[in-house]
Amino acid sequence: xxxxxxxxxxxxSTESLPPPVAERGVVGWLKRNLFSSIGNTIxxxxxxWLLWEIVPPILNWAFFSATFTGTDRASCDGxxxxxxxxxxxxxxxxxxxxxxxxxxxxxxxxxVLLLAMVPLFLPRFERKLAYALGLLVVYPIVAYVLxxxxxxxxxxxxxxxxxxxxxTLVIAGVGITTSLPLGVVLALGRRxxxxxxxxxxxxFIELVRGVPLITVLFMASVMLPLFLPEGVNFDKLxxxxxxxxxxxxxxxxxxxxxxxxxIPKGQYEAAAALGLGYWKSMGLIILPQALKIVIPGIVNxxxxxxxxxxxxxxxxxxxxxxxxxxxxxxxxxxxxAIEGYVFxxxxxxxxxxxxxxxSQHLERKLDTGHKR
Amino acid sequence: MRLTPTVxxxxxxxxxxxxxxxxxxxxxxxxxxxxxxxxCGVSTGLPGFSSTNDKGEWTGLDVDVCRAIAAAVFGDxxxxxxxxxxxxxxxTALQSGxxxxxxxxxxxxxxxxxxxxxxxxxxxxxxxxxxxxxKKLEVTSAKELDxxxxxxxxxxxxxxxxxxxxxxxxxxxxxxxxxxxxEIRVAFEQGRCDVFTTDASGLYSNRLGMPTPDDxxxxxxxxxxxxxxxxxxxxxxxxxxxxxxxVNALITAEELGVTSENVEEMKGSSDNPNVKRLxxxxxxxxxxxxxxADWAVNAIKAVGNYGEVFERNVGQGSPLxxxxxxxxxxxxxxxxxxxxxx
Numbered sequence: 001x002x003x004x005x006x007x008x009x010x011x012x013s014t015e016s017l018p019p020p021v022a023e024r025g026v027v028g029w030l031k032r033n034l035f036s037s038i039g040n041t042i043x044x045x046x047x048x049w050l051l052w053e054i055v056p057p058i059l060n061w062a063f064f065s066a067t068f069t070g071t072d073r074a075s076c077d078g079x080x081x082x083x084x085x086x087x088x089x090x091x092x093x094x095x096x097x098x099x100x101x102x103x104x105x106x107x108x109x110x111x112v113l114l115l116a117m118v119p120l121f122l123p124r125f126e127r128k129l130a131y132a133l134g135l136l137v138v139y140p141i142v143a144y145v146l147x148x149x150x151x152x153x154x155x156x157x158x159x160x161x162x163x164x165x166x167x168t169l170v171i172a173g174v175g176i177t178t179s180l181p182l183g184v185v186l187a188l189g190r191r192x193x194x195x196x197x198x199x200x201x202x203x204f205i206e207l208v209r210g211v212p213l214i215t216v217l218f219m220a221s222v223m224l225p226l227f228l229p230e231g232v233n234f235d236k237l238x239x240x241x242x243x244x245x246x247x248x249x250x251x252x253x254x255x256x257x258x259x260x261x262x263i264p265k266g267q268y269e270a271a272a273a274l275g276l277g278y279w280k281s282m283g284l285i286i287l288p289q290a291l292k293i294v295i296p297g298i299v300n301x302x303x304x305x306x307x308x309x310x311x312x313x314x315x316x317x318x319x320x321x322x323x324x325x326x327x328x329x330x331x332x333x334x335x336x337a338i339e340g341y342v343f344x345x346x347x348x349x350x351x352x353x354x355x356x357x358x359s360q361h362l363e364r365k366l367d368t369g370h371k372r
Numbered sequence: 373m374r375l376t377p378t379v380x381x382x383x384x385x386x387x388x389x390x391x392x393x394x395x396x397x398x399x400x401x402x403x404x405x406x407x408x409x410x411x412c413g414v415s416t417g418l419p420g421f422s423s424t425n426d427k428g429e430w431t432g433l434d435v436d437v438c439r440a441i442a443a444a445v446f447g448d449x450x451x452x453x454x455x456x457x458x459x460x461x462x463x464t465a466l467q468s469g470x471x472x473x474x475x476x477x478x479x480x481x482x483x484x485x486x487x488x489x490x491x492x493x494x495x496x497x498x499x500x501x502x503x504x505x506x507k508k509l510e511v512t513s514a515k516e517l518d519x520x521x522x523x524x525x526x527x528x529x530x531x532x533x534x535x536x537x538x539x540x541x542x543x544x545x546x547x548x549x550x551x552x553x554x555e556i557r558v559a560f561e562q563g564r565c566d567v568f569t570t571d572a573s574g575l576y577s578n579r580l581g582m583p584t585p586d587d588x589x590x591x592x593x594x595x596x597x598x599x600x601x602x603x604x605x606x607x608x609x610x611x612x613x614x615x616x617x618x619v620n621a622l623i624t625a626e627e628l629g630v631t632s633e634n635v636e637e638m639k640g641s642s643d644n645p646n647v648k649r650l651x652x653x654x655x656x657x658x659x660x661x662x663x664x665a666d667w668a669v670n671a672i673k674a675v676g677n678y679g680e681v682f683e684r685n686v687g688q689g690s691p692l693x694x695x696x697x698x699x700x701x702x703x704x705x706x707x708x709x710x711x712x713x714x
Contacts (some may be wrong), residue, residue, distance in 0.1 A: 088426045092424070198583075220462070221461060222460060222461055223464075225464060225470060226468060316455070316457050325416075325417060326416060326456075331419045332425070
């Protein structure tokens, strides 16, 4: 046996060649994703043409031929956007008619909130739930005193002077913080075995969900005062806030109910088998799971609520959008509707996108691998 | 501009009936004096009549009426708080006592004056529906508009007046309807209609919103009566008198040549008995109104006479540049005429 005949066997693999030029880098990516077939190529070309038609004129309008400084619409040449309008009214867009000398109070409330929320984002901080609940009770009082004043030497600023983005955030904030707990209670009530409670919750939810928000606001602002004795006047903002909270609570209740129904029966039975009572089994076993499932639905409702705040313009409250619109009726700025609305849209988008991203972050953080 | 669906009318009537028993007599002036300010209902935004400036202050003709009343009552035109009201809320707000006076470009009509439980004090602006056309059409009269495409808001008295006018003059038109002014303005600008019709004051402000305002002209014909003025609750004569005579004082001041600048000087030096009565140096007009003798002086000092108010807010001193027209004094070819203050 010729055992010593050398066999030509590679002991190590050859260097692998890079993929062909047409398959890698930018070209490869383009080929794979944009020009992989005739149909896709046509679609890509159409999309490019559309972008070319749309984007440059918009950029041109918004930036290149836009006017950025000036005192009234006469300083704009009409070729592009007239941003001095937004510039001159920025303070009003943010604070409404809040007295200029007192605007720091709104800023202070925001700073206090951000600082107070820091511990919630520290991983090492324990008892987050207790802290958050405490914050939910304490902060509204702090904010209320800061905004309304009349105490601790702060001058009184009546709610009719609140406005702009500040008012939008107040309405959305109150709506969001009251609607979630209220919604949870309503959802539990709707699934209760006690007929009276279930009846009340079903009637409330179906009644409120069955009417448009604009009707609720309109009733609260136009009809309610007629049924009250002369001289008894609830604050217009308060009426709107109550309307908003109840309205969004009804929607929230149905979102939460969806979560409750998605929890397998075994979980309920396991909780019962452990000897937990109703509140404990709900609070420790069912709700944490149910709420986690419906985070997208909850945030969806929040985002809807945030944008619905602009409906208060029909009852003459100057929320952000209405403040922008009011600016358009100033003879100095007439006819700049597009600039105003584009700015408003951008601001709304920033807030809604932030909420959306936060909800995704929350979903990832709370993910326990049960996702299907 | 004013919505006239039956629903709105019905609701308004209901409100009137409901509120009918809620009127309280003679209490507003005392209540106002006690709380220290006038609560004034204004529009949420109408160029020249009530809008906010860059500093967040309310300005406009309707706003100045309230300032004048506040000045007449308190001697200080800043003692007034404004409640911006939508057109649907306005009557309820007045009836329920949320506002003391409604100065919100509201047309004085029989139904409002009676069934709604309001009393209009004066006409502060004689408005009426007009037409605007591009200059290049070379139209000089509304009578030449036969066959025109007319941009109009649907469901308003404006639309009804329009068809009445064209039918009355044996002309045809094609209505082009849009829900709001901004849309109409764009359509008009792009030539989708030849004519834009709404209240004349609105035409001027919309013209201002056009990229090239000078290319458009408002025709001289006014086809409807829209007398705008402040309103108070029915059955409170004392307060109604204050509102009525404050505005009359502003008009009289213009007649007599009293302005915000020379009012102090005239008060000291004028021998004209009419001026003296107006400015409280002769007779006791203030007392009859349960106000200070200086009531008119303060009102004029705060906002100026009617002419000043007009020119500053909607006239030549403002971007709107509306002509006085009907709103000129009766001595100058208008119909503005205040009963004598004596």
